Amino acid sequence: MGDKKRPLYLPYAGPAILEAPLINKGTAFTEEERIFFNLEGLLPQVIETIEEQASRAYAQYSRFDSDVNKHIFLRNIQDTNETLFYRLVQNHITEMMPIIYTPTVGSACEQFSKNYRRNRGLFISYPNRERISDILNNSTRHKVKVIVITDGERILGLGDQGIGGMGIPIGKLALYTSCGGISPAHTLPITLDVGTDNQQLLDDPMYMGWRHPRIAGDEYAEFIEDFMSAVKERWPEALIQFEDFAQKNAMPLLERYKDKYCCFNDDIQGTAAVTVGSLLAACKAAGTKLSEQRITFVGAGSAGCGIAEAIVAQMESEGISESEARSRVFMVDRWGLLLDSMPNLLPFQQKLAQHTGITKDWNGAGENVSLIDVITHAKPTVLIGVSGAPGLFTEDVIKTMHQHCERPIVFPLSNPTSRVEATPQNILKWTNGQALVATGSPFKPVVLGDKTFEIAQCNNSYIFPGIGLGVIAVKSKRVTDAMLMASSRALAECSPLAQEGEGQLLPSLEKIHEVSKKIAFAVAKAAIEDGVARPITDEHILRSIEKSFWQPEYRSYKRTSF
Numbered sequence: 176m177g178d179k180k181r182p183l184y185l186p187y188a189g190p191a192i193l194e195a196p197l198i199n200k201g202t203a204f205t206e207e208e209r210i211f212f213n214l215e216g217l218l219p220q221v222i223e224t225i226e227e228q229a230s231r232a233y234a235q236y237s238r239f240d241s242d243v244n245k246h247i248f249l250r251n252i253q254d255t256n257e258t259l260f261y262r263l264v265q266n267h268i269t270e271m272m273p274i275i276y277t278p279t280v281g282s283a284c285e286q287f288s289k290n291y292r293r294n295r296g297l298f299i300s301y302p303n304r305e306r307i308s309d310i311l312n313n314s315t316r317h318k319v320k321v322i323v324i325t326d327g328e329r330i331l332g333l334g335d336q337g338i339g340g341m342g343i344p345i346g347k348l349a350l351y352t353s354c355g356g357i358s359p360a361h362t363l364p365i366t367l368d369v370g371t372d373n374q375q376l377l378d379d380p381m382y383m384g385w386r387h388p389r390i391a392g393d394e395y396a397e398f399i400e401d402f403m404s405a406v407k408e409r410w411p412e413a414l415i416q417f418e419d420f421a422q423k424n425a426m427p428l429l430e431r432y433k434d435k436y437c438c439f440n441d442d443i444q445g446t447a448a449v450t451v452g453s454l455l456a457a458c459k460a461a462g463t464k465l466s467e468q469r470i471t472f473v474g475a476g477s478a479g480c481g482i483a484e485a486i487v488a489q490m491e492s493e494g495i496s497e498s499e500a501r502s503r504v505f506m507v508d509r510w511g512l513l514l515d516s517m518p519n520l521l522p523f524q525q526k527l528a529q530h531t532g533i534t535k536d537w538n539g540a541g542e543n544v545s546l547i548d549v550i551t552h553a554k555p556t557v558l559i560g561v562s563g564a565p566g567l568f569t570e571d572v573i574k575t576m577h578q579h580c581e582r583p584i585v586f587p588l589s590n591p592t593s594r595v596e597a598t599p600q601n602i603l604k605w606t607n608g609q610a611l612v613a614t615g616s617p618f619k620p621v622v623l624g625d626k627t628f629e630i631a632q633c634n635n636s637y638i639f640p641g642i643g644l645g646v647i648a649v650k651s652k653r654v655t656d657a658m659l660m661a662s663s664r665a666l667a668e669c670s671p672l673a674q675e676g677e678g679q680l681l682p683s684l685e686k687i688h689e690v691s692k693k694i695a696f697a698v699a700k701a702a703i704e705d706g707v708a709r710p711i712t713d714e715h716i717l718r719s720i721e722k723s724f725w726q727p728e729y730r731s732y733k734r735t736s737f
């Protein structure tokens with residue numbers, strides 16, 4: 176919403192102002208504004224500050240006893256007064272992030288139709304495919320700079336949620352604003368409704384999406400293509416974030432569009448960036464290098480393979496060869512360790528498959544090499560879970576890993592909480608407090624004996640707000656690999672553990688604005704170096720970041736002449 180000192184000129188008056196969430200100030204409208212905008216009598220007499228409003232809202236919030244009800248309450252404030260919503264979240268970021276985002280957003284997606292209240296963002300359904308441009312023109316936002324889209328097919332580890340997936344773009348964009356300072360006026364959540372294969376939803380009379388099996392193949396590809404070109408025409412500079420697409424579509428869409436549009440896939444690239452950043456910080460604290468680690472993944476999907484490729488790139492940048500880097504990465508999926516002799520591997524999995532020969536000396540390992548075989552023989556120092564399948568890091572797996580590695584790094588990254596591969600409590604118990612643990616969903620600190628372990632949340636939410644801010648600051652035309660790598664390194668530099676040798680692996684959420692600005696600066700510089708943004712000085716980048724950084728403060732309004 177631009178320079179907050181300047182008044183905003185509104186071309187309309189009356190109750191419509193109270194219905195516009197980007198404009199509404201509720202009881203904070205001044206006496207003068209109430210007179211000019213015909214609001215007298217529509218509000219109680221009192222004139223409040225945003226802080227007074229926020230403390231009332233917080234008291235109301237605190238009276239809800241379930242997280243989903245808290246989520247619904249906050250979403251309602253967001254839909255009626257966005258400035259107040261963001262002030263409230265800013266005042267209580269650590270407490271409220273798990274409510275507006277992971278893990279509660281998972282339940283919000285599952286119950287989306289049941290709890291639906293008001294419109295937000297855009298639903299673009301396959302039956303309306305001829306009118307995509309018209310639909311974009313119906314958006315209540317006109318200067319869109321960041322779009323998050325999903326088709327709802329792989330919502331966290333919860334599978335196909337149909338249009339219920341809309342909770343995810345809404346939640347991600349709430350973080351773009353509260354963590355990355357992108358004005359809510361510049362954000363747009365979009366759900367592409369291509370049907371659902373979730374029978375429960377199809378059978379549910381409350382379900383609000385297109386009651387049809389998912390379209391696929393050429394029809395799906397053409398629909399996405401039409402959508403992408405319509406967006407390009409409407410908002411040529413907007414950053415598009417692909418979110419929670421199923422494995423079969425995520426990588427192909429990224430490959431198709433990454434060199435043509437300003438876009439990225441958060442599950443592949445954002446997750447890779449936050450994980451590499453966290454590993455770099457962990458290695459720095461331990462006085463080692465990432466290229467010295469042996470890494471095992473459970474889940475060779477979008478996130479797993481995305482992280483693995485980013486690790487390979489980082490290892491190469493540390494001076495080892497690509498083949499040496501790849502030999503250090505072991506991908507385990509449903510059918511065991513990925514081996515180059517396996518038929519039916521997807522192209523992005525083939526690149527990460529190990530040579531079948533390596534297992535010939537692995538006594539006891541059968542044709543399908545299990546996770547425990549890999550742990551026993553490959554002796555990883557890092558174990559990453561991105562399977563969406565709970566409980567895969569068993570006591571046996573963790574204890575066997577610990578036999579070969581004094582300080583194992585264990586990241587069960589699957590979301591939401593119900594999908595975690597092992598709880599931090601168990602991992603720390605099974606390793607006598609020696610493991611370094613980070614999770615995808617937030618966990619409370621673990622107390623073991625007289626020691627308390629804070630659990631870092633290794634979630635792409637540390638990365639994408641800063642990427643968006645950096646892209647916007649220099650009007651980058653693309654999101655390149657170098658920009659993503661820069662974001663990882665910038666995050667690692669913010670790690671208290673890496674910097675001070677103690678404390679948390681990742682900075683606390685209270686510092687998220689500072690972190691996002693540092694990431695944005697690194698991303699913007701990399702964009703310029705890669706030739707996808709016009710060259711400007713470092714000072715200019717910093718100024719542009721500060722200028723773009725929106726704060727939840729009310730502006731004064733003046734009336735344009737009618």
Ligand SMILES: NC(=O)c1ccc[n+]([C@@H]2O[C@H](COP(=O)([O-])OP(=O)(O)OC[C@H]3O[C@@H](n4cnc5c(N)ncnc54)[C@H](O)[C@@H]3O)[C@@H](O)[C@H]2O)c1
Nearest residue numbers: 331332422474476477478508509562563589590615634635
């Ligand atoms: N922390 C984060 O920031 C973050 C980011 C992205 C994804 N994730 C989480 O990671 C999970 C996976 O996401 P994705 O996009 O990679 O999904 P995906 O569907 O592309 O990949 C999941 C993979 O796990 C495999 N898998 C399932 N059950 C398994 C089992 N029992 N043993 C071994 N492999 C198994 C599947 O076959 C698939 O290849 C989800 O739970 C998601 O919430 C977390």
Ligand SMILES: O=C(O)C[C@H](O)C(=O)O
Nearest residue numbers: 277331419442590634635
């Ligand atoms: O949404 C999250 O919390 C992270 C990630 O994008 C996921 O899909 O799990």
Ligand SMILES: [Mg+2]
Nearest residue numbers: 331418419442
């Ligand atoms: Mg996601």
